[in-house]
Amino acid sequence: MRHKIMSICFMLTVIGGGSMAIVRAQPEDSTQQAAVLVVYYSRDGHTHTVAESLAKKFNADLERLIDTKNRSGAAGTSSAGKDAYAGALTLLEPLRHDPQRYDVILIGTPGWFGNVTPAVRTFIKENSLAGKKIGLFGTVNLTGIESALAQAAKLIAGDAGGKIPTLPLRKRDLKDDVLAQKIDRFFTEFNRADAAATQRAGTAADAAQ
C-alpha cells in the first residue's frame, strides 16, 4: 500500500513537472514582436525618405497616405497652406493596410506653416488609435515642425498628447548619417517610453472624437 501511494506521488510529481514546463514556456510566446505600421503623407518626398528609414529600423509596414486633392503647382500649394491652417479635412484614397491590425503606429507629416497636413489630420480623425502605441515624426525646411507634431499629438490624445514620442526633423537632418543617428536615438527612446501612458492617450483620443 505504502509502495502504491509513493508511486502515485511520483506520477503526480512527473505530471506536475510537465505542466510547469508548459507554463514556463508561455512568456517566450508572448515576446513575439509587435506589429508596426508607419503611416505618412509626403508631397515632395522628404517625409517619405524618413518613413522608409523608420520602417527598416522598426521592421514595419509602410502606408503612404494619398490626398485626392491636387496639392501641386502654385494654386495647389496655396490651397495646401490654407487648408492646413484652417484644419480642413480631405478625401484620402483607401488605405492598403488595416491600422487595427497593428500594435504600434508611427505617423508622419510635413509641417505646413506650423500645422499638420490635411491628409494626416484626416487619418487621425478617421481611425481609432485607442490601445495603440503611437509615435510621431515630421519634416520641414527650417521651422514649425514641433508645433505641427504637437498639434497632431493633441488631435490623437488631447491633454495627454505631450506623452507621445516625437521625431521632428529639418532639411539639414535628412543627410544619411545624421538621419540614421536621429532614428537610432528615436528608436531607443520610443522603446523606453511608457507604453501604458501612450495607450491611455489613444483611449483619450477616442473619447474626444
Ligand SMILES: Cc1cc2nc3c(=O)[nH]c(=O)nc-3n(C[C@H](O)[C@H](O)[C@H](O)COP(=O)(O)O)c2cc1C
Ligand atoms: C503649404 C506648405 C507650407 C510649408 N510651410 C513650411 C514652414 O512653415 N516651414 C518650413 O520650414 N517649411 C515649410 N514648408 C516646406 C515643407 O514643410 C518641407 O519641404 C517638408 O520637408 C516637405 O515634406 P515632403 O517632402 O514630405 O512633402 C511648407 C511646404 C508647403 C507645401
